[in-house]
Amino acid sequence: MQAFESSAAEIDLEPVAAPAPPLGRAIVITSGKGGVGKTTTTANVGAALAAAGKRVVLVDADVGLRNLDIVLGLESRVKYHLLDVLEEKVTLDEALVRDKRSENLYLLAAAQTREKEDVVTAQMKALIERLRERFEFVLIDCPAGIEMGFKNAVAGAGHAIVVCTPEVSAVRDADRVVGLLPGDWRPELIINRLRPHLVRKGKMLSVEDVNAILRLPLLGVIADEPGVIIATNKGEPLALDAASETGAAYRAIAAKLAGEEVAAPAVKASPGGGFLSRLGTLFGGRS
Amino acid sequence: MSGRRIVITSGKGGVGKTTTTANLGAALAKRGHKVILVDTDIGLRNLDLVLGVEKRIVFDLVEVVEGRCQLRQALIRDKRFESLSLLPAAQTREKEAVSEAQMARVVEDLGALADFVIIDCPAGIEHGFRSAIAGAREAIVVTTPEVSAIRDADRVVGKLTAAGLPLRLIVNRVRPEMVKSGDMMTVEDVCEILQSELLGVIPDDEEIIDTTNRGEPVVLDETSRLALIFDKIARRLDGEIVPFTNFNAPTLFGRLFTLWKAG
Amino acid sequence: MLDFFKSLFKPAPSSGETAKERLRLVLLSDHLSLAPEVIESLKRDLLAVISRYVEIDTDHADVTFEHREREIAMLASIPITGIVDRAPENGVRAPDADVENHVIPSLSRGCPEPVEGGHTELPPADPESIPEPEPVLEPVAIVQAEHEPEPEPEPATQTELEPLPKPKPARPAGVGRSRRRRKKYALIAASAAQTKRSAQAPLDEQASAQA
Numbered sequence: 001m002q003a004f005e006s007s008a009a010e011i012d013l014e015p016v017a018a019p020a021p022p023l024g025r026a027i028v029i030t031s032g033k034g035g036v037g038k039t040t041t042t043a044n045v046g047a048a049l050a051a052a053g054k055r056v057v058l059v060d061a062d063v064g065l066r067n068l069d070i071v072l073g074l075e076s077r078v079k080y081h082l083l084d085v086l087e088e089k090v091t092l093d094e095a096l097v098r099d100k101r102s103e104n105l106y107l108l109a110a111a112q113t114r115e116k117e118d119v120v121t122a123q124m125k126a127l128i129e130r131l132r133e134r135f136e137f138v139l140i141d142c143p144a145g146i147e148m149g150f151k152n153a154v155a156g157a158g159h160a161i162v163v164c165t166p167e168v169s170a171v172r173d174a175d176r177v178v179g180l181l182p183g184d185w186r187p188e189l190i191i192n193r194l195r196p197h198l199v200r201k202g203k204m205l206s207v208e209d210v211n212a213i214l215r216l217p218l219l220g221v222i223a224d225e226p227g228v229i230i231a232t233n234k235g236e237p238l239a240l241d242a243a244s245e246t247g248a249a250y251r252a253i254a255a256k257l258a259g260e261e262v263a264a265p266a267v268k269a270s271p272g273g274g275f276l277s278r279l280g281t282l283f284g285g286r287s
Numbered sequence: 288m289s290g291r292r293i294v295i296t297s298g299k300g301g302v303g304k305t306t307t308t309a310n311l312g313a314a315l316a317k318r319g320h321k322v323i324l325v326d327t328d329i330g331l332r333n334l335d336l337v338l339g340v341e342k343r344i345v346f347d348l349v350e351v352v353e354g355r356c357q358l359r360q361a362l363i364r365d366k367r368f369e370s371l372s373l374l375p376a377a378q379t380r381e382k383e384a385v386s387e388a389q390m391a392r393v394v395e396d397l398g399a400l401a402d403f404v405i406i407d408c409p410a411g412i413e414h415g416f417r418s419a420i421a422g423a424r425e426a427i428v429v430t431t432p433e434v435s436a437i438r439d440a441d442r443v444v445g446k447l448t449a450a451g452l453p454l455r456l457i458v459n460r461v462r463p464e465m466v467k468s469g470d471m472m473t474v475e476d477v478c479e480i481l482q483s484e485l486l487g488v489i490p491d492d493e494e495i496i497d498t499t500n501r502g503e504p505v506v507l508d509e510t511s512r513l514a515l516i517f518d519k520i521a522r523r524l525d526g527e528i529v530p531f532t533n534f535n536a537p538t539l540f541g542r543l544f545t546l547w548k549a550g
Numbered sequence: 551m552l553d554f555f556k557s558l559f560k561p562a563p564s565s566g567e568t569a570k571e572r573l574r575l576v577l578l579s580d581h582l583s584l585a586p587e588v589i590e591s592l593k594r595d596l597l598a599v600i601s602r603y604v605e606i607d608t609d610h611a612d613v614t615f616e617h618r619e620r621e622i623a624m625l626a627s628i629p630i631t632g633i634v635d636r637a638p639e640n641g642v643r644a645p646d647a648d649v650e651n652h653v654i655p656s657l658s659r660g661c662p663e664p665v666e667g668g669h670t671e672l673p674p675a676d677p678e679s680i681p682e683p684e685p686v687l688e689p690v691a692i693v694q695a696e697h698e699p700e701p702e703p704e705p706a707t708q709t710e711l712e713p714l715p716k717p718k719p720a721r722p723a724g725v726g727r728s729r730r731r732r733k734k735y736a737l738i739a740a741s742a743a744q745t746k747r748s749a750q751a752p753l754d755e756q757a758s759a760q761a
Contacts, residue, residue, distance in 0.1 A: 032331055034300010034410035039435065064412050065298055065442060067435035075576045076586035112442075112580050116413050144300035144410035146330050147382055168500060169305065169333035176331060176378075195493070203497040226462065230470045232434055233569035434569050441577050469564025476570050480577065 024055075026128050026138040027257075028157035030181075032173030034144025036165045037192040040228060040237075042141040043071040044247070045161075048239040048254035049137050050105035057096065057106040057135040059128070061153035062143040063119060066110035072099065073235020074107055083111040086123045092130060101240060106135070116149035128156025137257075146180055154180075160187040161219060166194055166205035171213055178214065189216035190253065193224040220253040222246060289398040290321070293405050293524075294423035296447070298439030300410025302431045303459040306495055308407040309337040310513070311427075313506040314521035316371035320402040323362065325374045325394065327419040328409040329384060332376035338365060339502020340373060349377035352389045358396055367507060372401075382414050387421040394422025412442060420447065426454040427486060432461060432472040437480060444481055455486035457520065462491045463534040487520035489513070490534050578615050581622060589615075596626065605632035 029042045039062075046058045060068040063083065069075040080095040085108070092108075099105035108131075111118075131138045140157055143149035154160070160181050164174040178187055191207055198204035207221055225246055231238045239250035295308045308324055316322045326334035329349065335341040346361035351374070358374075365371040374397065377384065385393075397404045408419035420426065426447045430440035440456075447454050458474045465471035478485050492513055498505040505513045519529045563571075579586045593613040600606055607629040616623045 033333075035302055035436070036300075065439045067299075067438060070434050070438065070572065070576060073572075075572065075579075076590075079585045079587060113583055116411075145382075145413065145415065147411065147413045147415060149411065149413060165301075167496060168336050170301075172333065172336065173331050195496075198493055198496065203493065203500070205500070226465055226470060229433055229465065230565045233470065233472075233565035233572075235572060432566075434573055437573055438576060438580070441580065445581075466566070469566045472566045472569055476566070480570065480573055 023129075023132040024134075024136040024138055025159060026132055026140065026157045027159045027161055028061075028140040028142050028154050029161045029163060030142035030150065030153065030177055031144070031163045031170070032146060032177035033164075033170045036163050036170050037190075037222070037228075038144075038163050039067050039071050039141050040232065041161070041163050041190055041192065041222075041250075042068060042139050044237045044239040044250040045254050045257065046105060046137070046139050047072075047099070047102065047237040048247075048251045049139075049258060050099070050102040051240060051251070052254060052258060053104065054136045054254075054258060055104050055134070056137045056139065057108060057131050059108045059131070059138060059140045060110035061119075061124075061140050061149060063110045063114055063116045063149060064112065065143065066112050068141050069097075069107060069109050070235060071232050072107060072237065074099065074109075075235070078107075078109040081109045081111040082127070083114050083118060086119065086127060092127075116143065116147065116152065119148075119152045121152050121155045124152045125156040146177065150177075150180075154182075158185075160185055161190055162187045162214070162216060163190045163192050164210060164214065165192050166199070166207070166210050168205070171205070171210055174214055178216065187216055188219040189214060190220050190222065191218070192222045194221055195224045219256060220249055222249050289395075290401045291403050292394050292398050292422055292424045293403065293427060294408050294420050294425075294452070295405060295427045295429060296408035296416065296419065296443055297410065297429045297436070298412060298441075298443040299430070299436045302429050302436050303489070304410075304429050305333050305337050305407050306499060307427070307429050307457060307459065307489075308334060308405055310504050310506050310517045311520055311524070312371055312403070312405050313365075313368055313504040314514075314517040315403050315405075315524070316365070316368040317506060317518070318521055318525070319370070320525075321370045321400070322368075322403045322405065323372045323374060323397050323401040325397065325404060325406045326376040327385075327390065327406055327415060329376045329380055329382045329415065330378065331409065332378050334373060334407050335363075335375050336502060337499050338373055338504065340365065340375075341502070344375050347375045347377040348393065349380050349384045351393060352385050358393070359400075367504075382409070382418070385418055387418045390418040391422035412446060416443075416446075420450060420452065423452060426452045427457055428454050428481070428483065429457045429459055430477065430481070431459050432466075432474070432477050437472075437477060440481055444483060454483060456481060456483045457487045457489065458485070459489045460491040461488055461534060466534075485531070486523055487516065488531060488534070489516055578622070597628070600628060601634075603634060604630045605634055607631050 029038050029045075031038050039060075042058055046056045050056045058068060058072070059082065060066045061082070062068075066081075069078050074097050077097045077100075079097075080090045082095070084090045085092050085095045095108055097107045097109065099107065128138055128140070138156075140153050142153035162174050162178060164170050174189075181187055189211065191210055194207065195204055199206045207218070211218060223246060227238055227244060227246055231241075237250075238244045238247040239254070241247045295304050295311075297304050305326075305328075312322045312324045324334060324338075325348070326332050327348070328334075335344055340363050343363050345363075346356040348361070350356050351358050351361045361374055362372040363375065365373070374393075394404055394406060404422075406419055406423055409415035428440050428443055428447070430436045444454065456478060458477050461474060462471055466473055474485065474488050490512075494511055494513055495505055498508075505511055506517050508514055516532065519532070522529050575586050575589070579589060582589070584592075596613060597606065597608055597611055601608070611626070611628040613624065613626045613628075616625055
């Protein structure tokens with residue numbers, strides 16, 4: 001059953017690829033530090049872009065520790081992966097998994113039982129180029145760290161989103177990563193897992209604190225909430241949940257990326273919380 | 288006599304390896320052991336920040352390996368715990384600057400100087416991971432009760448098992464209220480899935496963010512519940528049998544039910 | 551009747567439970583290096599082969615994998631509702647010599663009693679409505695699946711007849727698939743020596759050599 005679905009998907013890809021419109025944007029989502037929410041961000045921003053009608057492919061560059069498939073709930077449909085394509089064992093169409101919820105969203109999974117060193121940077125670059133011919137957005141989920149996997153993930157991209165949490169170690173690592181990105185890029189920042197009540201008590205860095213150090217254009221702020229864990233448990237990105245405020249924040253980020261003029265995410269994280277919406281308006285003017 | 292050499296690893300980043308290393312090290316030191324912490328996350332070091340000794344770094348791991356300083360010169364002694372020291376990672380170098388054999392050598396040398404050498408491993412399973420485990424004799428795998436963290440931990444458990452390292456599990460960031468509502472996997476689930484023995488359970492506690500901001504291991508504050516938990520883990524590591532804290536304290540009914548079942 | 555009420559009040563699986571189930575499948579797939587889809591078709595094919603010999607209740611069949619110390623075992627619990635008429639014209643013959651060698655002898659070893667004991671009279675349509683006098687937890691057959699690369703003779707696991715279901719560590723209410731179903735035969739397929747973990751990469755060998 002699933003096999004039929006995915007082969008149907010392969011067929012309907014072809015005509016779209018034919019007209020060859022301008023190349024899409026390849027954006028790497030990176031952070032240096034692990035566990036700050038790169039994969040969740042990739043999945044949600046991708047899902048939101050697709051829901052807004054953009055053609056999107058998400059590339060999991062975390063060879064050996066893939067997780068984008070789980071976060072999207074597509075793990076049972078992954079048959080082939082990035083390295084299969086790079087090594088020409090299967091065609092790109094065979095390896096692309098179409099999202100079950102959106103016609104516009106595709107996943108190219110990473111190999112799980114291989115090593116990051118198996119990826120040849122030049123081939124990765126060429127692959128991203130091919131994807132850009134067919135998709136408006138190519139979002140690349142970068143592995144943690146700054147080793148080979150990071151280099152390969154960045155290779156084909158033309159833009160970066162840096163995900164950072166308001167914690168000293170995450171900010172330090174983000175700063176390091178920004179320094180390793182090509183000098184002519186202007187990476188954008190997503191601050192993730194903000195706990196407004198802790199900021200208020202002075203126990204957590206504020207958005208301003210973080211960005212006083214990183215000084216990057218702010219793309220969005222996402223609050224820490226249990227809903228994110230629940231969504232990952234289920235494999236359903238929050239961006240598709242119309243009732244979720246976090247989902248709304250992701251949709252706002254997607255709209256911004258797509259070039260729309262949007263007010264910065266007016267997240268309300270806590271019941272009391274005019275705090276984040278205040279932050280929202282603060283940063284709305286700046287970016 | 289050689290001290291125990293334990294690597295703290297996880298696969299996935301951001302699950303609390305560094306915080307665990309710092310606090311477990313401090314807890315062991317507090318119990319009178321001589322402890323050396325090694326930050327192997329070359330290029331993305333953070334253990335210095337968590338311990339609050341970042342301003343006192345003079346030499347680092349890479350300089351030791353390259354023979355530009357003595358091993359003892361590179362060790363930073365913690366001012367709060369006399370028997371706790373840190374060997375920091377280099378920040379502006381690549382992980383490849385230290386080979387597996389070189390790392391194994393350094394860790395072995397440190398073993399002669401301490402009761403416990405605790406190695407903070409970088410995220411991922413690349414070169415940094417391989418060299419971090421090279422000198423270790425046992426491992427602690429830190430994970431959180433989240434799907435992606437467990438999947439990555441599973442990869443690491445496989446690799447550690449293949450390398451012949453005995454391992455135990457610390458489940459971090461457990462949110463009892465989410466476990467109770469069924470929105471988070473239980474610690475038992477995690478152990479069952481990873482088929483590993485449990486060493487400790489750490490609840491998600493905002494205190495840790497605060498103490499990390501200030502560079503003070505939470506263990507310093509003896510009244511905090513996290514200090515108690517790290518002390519328990521340290522004792523278990525030391526061979527004591529210490530019962531696990533039950534964060535989902537059972538209701539009276541639950542307790543009766545358990546009694547009845549046991550009977 | 552009780553089942554009906556149970557199903558009325560059965561809560562949807564919690565997200566924690568969902569997470570656990572998803573992880574099980576995905577890790578199995580990681581360990582076997584088989585796509586989840588392939589694992590699903592393996593289960594389907596397994597049931598198809600068995601149903602050529604006996605009538606089974608596919609809705610309540612349960613094929614799971616279990617990690618053991620050094621291997622992955624495939625465990626199947628498949629309720630048998632009746633015996634297929636084994637006249638040759640019914641096409642019961644296994645085209646595959648392997649299947650013939652393994653399955654049929656095992657069946658003939660484990661099955662004669664149920665056949666004579668009147669199980670053939672059971673209406674196959676709804677086995678659950680028939681109250682069984684006693685829970686029958688009796689191994690019926692063994693299918694051995696030896697792993698090609700490293701056969702690793704472990705007679706203990708491979709020949710043992712093991713009754714199913716194993717008591718699972720507490721599932722939350724409503725998740726247990728078939729708590730009331732008593733008539734349950736165990737069909738056990740063991741076991742693939744888990745080569746993935748022991749042979750992960752040259753780097754691991756190096757490390758273990760050092761250790």
